[in-house]
Amino acid sequence: xxxxxxxxxxxxxxxxxxRCICKAxxxxxxxxxxxxxxxxxxxxxxxxxxxxxxxxxxxxAHVLHVDARGEAIARLLPExxxxxxxxQIEGWLYALTQGPKHAARLERVHLAxxxxxxxxxxxxxxxxxEPSTVSVRVGDAEQVTAFIYAPDGTGTRLPVxxxxxxxxxxxxxxxxxxxxxxxxxxxxxxADINPRGSGNWGRKFRERLAGEWGRLDVEDVIxxxxxxxxxxxxxxxxxxxxxxxAGGFTVLNALATTSLFRAGASLYGVTDxxxxxxxxxxxxxxxxxxxxxxxxxxRSRSPRYRVEDIQAPVIxxxxxxxxxxxxxxxxxxxxxxxxxGIVTEVVMFEEEGHGIRHPDNRQRMISDEMAFxxxxxxxxxx
Numbered sequence: 001x002x003x004x005x006x007x008x009x010x011x012x013x014x015x016x017x018x019r020c021i022c023k024a025x026x027x028x029x030x031x032x033x034x035x036x037x038x039x040x041x042x043x044x045x046x047x048x049x050x051x052x053x054x055x056x057x058x059x060x061a062h063v064l065h066v067d068a069r070g071e072a073i074a075r076l077l078p079e080x081x082x083x084x085x086x087x088q089i090e091g092w093l094y095a096l097t098q099g100p101k102h103a104a105r106l107e108r109v110h111l112a113x114x115x116x117x118x119x120x121x122x123x124x125x126x127x128x129x130e131p132s133t134v135s136v137r138v139g140d141a142e143q144v145t146a147f148i149y150a151p152d153g154t155g156t157r158l159p160v161x162x163x164x165x166x167x168x169x170x171x172x173x174x175x176x177x178x179x180x181x182x183x184x185x186x187x188x189x190x191a192d193i194n195p196r197g198s199g200n201w202g203r204k205f206r207e208r209l210a211g212e213w214g215r216l217d218v219e220d221v222i223x224x225x226x227x228x229x230x231x232x233x234x235x236x237x238x239x240x241x242x243x244x245x246a247g248g249f250t251v252l253n254a255l256a257t258t259s260l261f262r263a264g265a266s267l268y269g270v271t272d273x274x275x276x277x278x279x280x281x282x283x284x285x286x287x288x289x290x291x292x293x294x295x296x297x298x299r300s301r302s303p304r305y306r307v308e309d310i311q312a313p314v315i316x317x318x319x320x321x322x323x324x325x326x327x328x329x330x331x332x333x334x335x336x337x338x339x340x341g342i343v344t345e346v347v348m349f350e351e352e353g354h355g356i357r358h359p360d361n362r363q364r365m366i367s368d369e370m371a372f373x374x375x376x377x378x379x380x381x382x
């Protein structure tokens with residue numbers, strides 16, 4: 001798998017020659033941050049044979065049955081828009097998938113007959129919201145895309161939560177998400193954005209964030225919020241923003257840049273990039289240099305040093321055992337906001353690391369976040 005021509009595509013090594021198997025101008029694998037994942041495979045021994053591969057279209061993953069030349073035979077598992085892994089045995093292709101109308105499940109499809117069988121499936125509510133796709137123009141003839149989940153039959157001017165994924169070279173997918181479902185049931189619309197720098201949209205789009213993190217991603221969430229207001233979907237008085245890890249960095253910088261948002265939630269978000277560069281794990285030790293540049297640039301785009309520009313209430317969620325974004329970052333940032341009189345809450349979770357995973361902790365986090373947003377709206381109306 002290589003993206004040297006602009007897209008993650010599978011290649012076949014034949015002696016001293018290299019042949020691109022699938023030439024479609026699309027990523028055929030998510031950005032490979034983790035080892036051991038499988039998103040393409042071929043059957044047969046020494047001779048080329050048919051197989052299966054992923055490809056992405058408008059942020060959604062699809063599975064193709066392809067021949068030995070990489071030419072499409074058929075699309076497999078048509079309900080899936082995210083695929084976590086593939087395997088095959090005895091003519092069956094196995095996959096872990098998610099889709100707009102189904103939670104994670106293990107299913108298989110017979111490559112000869114096309115028969116699909118669901119082996120294990122998590123429960124999914126029948127009224128799961130169907131995502132719509134919104135594209136917004138940014139920069140110089142560029143565009144970013146968000147997946148919008150909204151309550152049925154509620155019309156326009158909704159309270160909206162803009163959600164920013166982590167990474168930042170990660171991605172959001174148009175899939176059923178229990179958290180999004182819960183927000184929609186509370187009357188919110190959720191805008192899941194893929195800002196510039198996200199994966200699954202090609203190398204050029206992903207590398208737009210080189211030296212621009214904290215600037216282009218902020219431009220993108222602001223452009224999306226303004227577009228949702230202009231198009232009548234969002235109530236301009238009820239806009240919120242939340243993000244985790246790298247997404248928290250974007251949230252805090254957005255709050256320091258615009259007054260569009262009534263409140264923000266940072267989930268174990270980066271606040272002090274130079275400090276993070278000194279303390280983070282080896283795997284990402286040089287990543288910030290690529291994203292932000294030298295120490296001066298890292299400092300100028302760190303929310304910790306932009307506290308004077310933040311006017312909206314902020315709630316922080318943090319694990320005490322986090323080794324990526326250490327708790328001290330969050331606590332120092334929160335104290336600086338409080339000193340300015342900004343409404344600030346910090347919710348610490350014992351035994352949690354970089355991510356809030358225990359069900360009880362997640363329930364508390366969601367409840368506290370909802371209460372914080374409602375309090376922000378109440379204070380605005382007074």
